[in-house]
Amino acid sequence: MNRLLKKALAATALFALGAGMAHAKETVVWWDFLSGGDGVRMKALIQKFNEDHPDIQIDATTLEWGVPFYTKVQTSAAVGEGPDVMTYHLSRLPLGVSTNTLREITPEELASAGLKPEDYAPANFQAAQVDGKLYAVPFDIHSLVLYYNKDRLAEAGLIGADGKPAGLDTLEGFDAALKKLTDGPSDYGLSFQTAGDGGVWRVFYSLLGQQDGAFLGEGGVLPGDENLDKAKKALSAIANWSAQGWLPKATEYPASVALFTSGKAPLFLNGVWEVPTMVDLAAKNQLGFEWGAIQMPALLGHKATWADSHAFAIPNNVGKEISPEKLKAVLTVIAWMNQNSLAWASAGHIPAYVPVTQTGEFKAMEPNATYAPLAETAVFDPQSVIAGVASPVYEATGNYFVPAVNGEMDPAEAVESFRDDLNGQLP
CATH class of the missing domain: 3.40.190.10 (Periplasmic binding protein-like II)
Known part of the structure; x- marks a missing residue:
């Protein structure tokens, strides 16, 4: 009887473990530098995402804008302690790449999220690249x-x-x-x-x-x-x-x-x-x-x-390669934020995701719709390690x-x- 009882308990434990795995949430650690009105709007978007995705939970932290943020990102990624995803200014990409802080996002990974280069204004998508490789996904044009x-x-x-x-x-x-x-x-x-x-x-x-x-x-x-x-x-x-x-x-x-x-x-x-x-x-x-x-x-x-653009980037956490499951969750977050960026436009920004700017809702949003054509003539900060925010x-x-x-x-x-x-x- 003892032997049969032990087998039954073991089977029950395995079943419970399997059920737990089936319903496990993928937690995405998120860092941003957004305060004021931007911060309020982003927190609302994060809350909405978490409500819509029972299988993915964004765990968000807001840090100090500017040099403190980028310094923390660089030092944290160097020891494998950076977040899973973070906001990033496109103007800072060259410096981030030069310090090995950022992970490349391959064309295949971008496509797996349902995103493609044509979804963005050419100058904006170009600003998200360094030496022809994509290191961030634009979220807006400010x-x-x-x-x-x-x-x-x-x-x-x-x-x-x-x-x-x-x-x-x-x-x-x-x-x-x-x-x-x-x-x-x-x-x-x-x-x-x-x-x-x-x-x-x-x-x-x-x-x-x-x-x-x-x-x-x-x-x-x-x-x-x-x-x-x-x-x-x-x-x-x-x-x-x-x-x-x-x-x-x-x-x-x-x-x-x-x-x-x-x-x-x-x-x-x-x-x-x-x-x-x-x-x-x-x-x-x-x-x-x-x-x-x-x-x-x-x-x-x-x-x-x-x-410039607020964008989403994935840190190159040294010694801690992102898992396929985590990467899929991160790309899901990035794509959802792009596709739901109309709410972000209420902060004055132009959504980087062109399909949103083509909606009737955005075209009725003033004054954004009036100045939105500047996306085609925008000049982004010089691509150099000496340029960009701060x-x-x-x-x-x-x-x-x-x-x-x-x-x-x-x-x-x-x-x-x-x-x-x-x-x-x-x-």
Whole structure:
């Protein structure tokens, strides 16, 4: 009897183990750097995913944005302790690949998730690659846009029949508009962050891109006289705005936003991430004017606008190869987030997944639908280990371009010093 009882108990244990395995959840450890409105929206998406997928559970942690996040990712992956998936800026991919922090996502793996290159704008998908290999899947395009106070522009005769700003599509026309707006009841014609590297870099890089200027080449940073001259032209245009009193000097980020929302500056250059601020203030009747946002005008040639992308990447956890089951779960997460990114667009972003931008729901979403065409003319940060968010490029912008914009340094001298500094940091 004892022998039969032992066999029965063993069989029961095996059955229970098998049943448990059949219903086991695959836990996906997730790291992101998303705070504020982005963080709220991402948490809602994660919750929805977990509700829809009883077999996969996202275990999410939010870490500090910028250098702290990327440093932690690099050190954790090096000892096999990184997450299973993480948010990542495409502009940081070259540095991540150079430090062996990122795992390649093969074409076969991408296809297994039901995703394909044609699902993304060409420039966006290209920015997700390093040396022809895919290291991240884009989730959005977040770019510089021009916010405008429609009431103030209408008073100045700068609104067209379509209700959008008119007469801004040349540097001369834009300058004339800034002068007219500043000479009117506004304190300034334009606002953006002039005390920090981010605001100045995004405007400068957009104007360089509008001239088809090459930031990097065989000759290093701003190679050759032609590209150097284009950079000087771009920075000189910005410095002139502040020198004329049309753009406030030494303005920190929060103050630059407040100048627009208070009506003191009718034009505002900033990222799409401030759309929720405008939406919320308007809903509370705290804005005091009708607002909109459009693609940055073509001031120095053709339309081109600085852009970056939040994306999903898989760390190369050294000594801890991701299992096929875990990889399948991670790819399921990435694909689902892309396919459900309409909710993410409410933060002002343009979904990277083109099928979402083609839906009626997105086309009715304003102002996103108005500036969405910028995805076709976006200029992503230079692909280099010295470029990207919180990089030497941003630091050099703060050291040279910011003083030039604020009248403390000659723009031509600033561009040359910027070039020489960064050339000394190239590998």
